[in-house]
Amino acid sequence: MDTAVPSFTPYERKLLAMVADLTHTSAISILDIEENGVATGAGEPSEIFEEIAKGDGFDLGGSLGPRFARFLGLGVSWQTRDTVPLTGEFWTGHLLDSIDAGAPTNAPASATSDEVEVFSQLRLIEDQSRWAGNSFTAIRLFPGVTIPELWYFSIAHGLNKLDIDYCEYFDHLLVAKGVYGWQLLFAEVSLADPAHVHTRRRLTTMLHTLPRLFPDEDYSSLEARLRERL
Numbered sequence: 249m250d251t252a253v254p255s256f257t258p259y260e261r262k263l264l265a266m267v268a269d270l271t272h273t274s275a276i277s278i279l280d281i282e283e284n285g286v287a288t289g290a291g292e293p294s295e296i297f298e299e300i301a302k303g304d305g306f307d308l309g310g311s312l313g314p315r316f317a318r319f320l321g322l323g324v325s326w327q328t329r330d331t332v333p334l335t336g337e338f339w340t341g342h343l344l345d346s347i348d349a350g351a352p353t354n355a356p357a358s359a360t361s362d363e364v365e366v367f368s369q370l371r372l373i374e375d376q377s378r379w380a381g382n383s384f385t386a387i388r389l390f391p392g393v394t395i396p397e398l399w400y401f402s403i404a405h406g407l408n409k410l411d412i413d414y415c416e417y418f419d420h421l422l423v424a425k426g427v428y429g430w431q432l433l434f435a436e437v438s439l440a441d442p443a444h445v446h447t448r449r450r451l452t453t454m455l456h457t458l459p460r461l462f463p464d465e466d467y468s469s470l471e472a473r474l475r476e477r478l
Contacts, residue, residue: 279380385401386401
């Protein structure tokens with residue numbers, strides 16, 4: 249895809265502002281960063297969704313369009329400077345590339361037949377495995393879908409369906425800043441379970457730390473979700 253001096257969409261500007269906030273916060277160390285700009289050769293977002301509908305048969309513009317971003321690669325890996333650091337990362341690329349690439353990973357050998365089918369239909373929307381993490385979030389695409397399901401996969405916790413949509417996911421990403429495991433706040437899991445002890449501690453730390461570092465953000469919905477999961 250060709251790139252040119254872009255006119256960023258409102259949501260693209262929000263993602264760039266999140267990266268800038270992390271980069272310019274003295275209490276945070278940036279471990280790695282990727283800013284590859286946006287693809288302009290495929291046209292405006294509405295044209296891209298028309299191309300997806302014609303070429304792949306998925307009419308996604310209505311459910312994904314408001315938070316669609318054209319970045320060829322935008323992400324950051326970071327940690328706080330605390331004695332016990334809070335860590336996170338996020339990375340997102342272009343949806344056309346994701347659809348063309350197919351499923352982001354094969355189903356593990358332990359997967360059920362239903363899970364194997366889900367894995368085959370997943371297309372990456374946000375990655376936490378480019379640097380230190382081992383997880384990703386994907387939309388599930390199959391014939392006729394217009395509002396795709398969101399699924400979160402991690403090596404530690406397997407495959408989990410999320411109870412938020414694409415737009416809600418990227419809105420929460422702006423607040424959670426890519427803290428590892430934040431997606432489990434929106435999955436049917438009990439963070440009181442011993443299997444989730446490390447995630448529980450990390451998300452508790454997240455909600456003690458990030459409101460202090462980013463006081464203009466509203467963390468009330470994430471705090472409510474954590475209470476529900478405990």
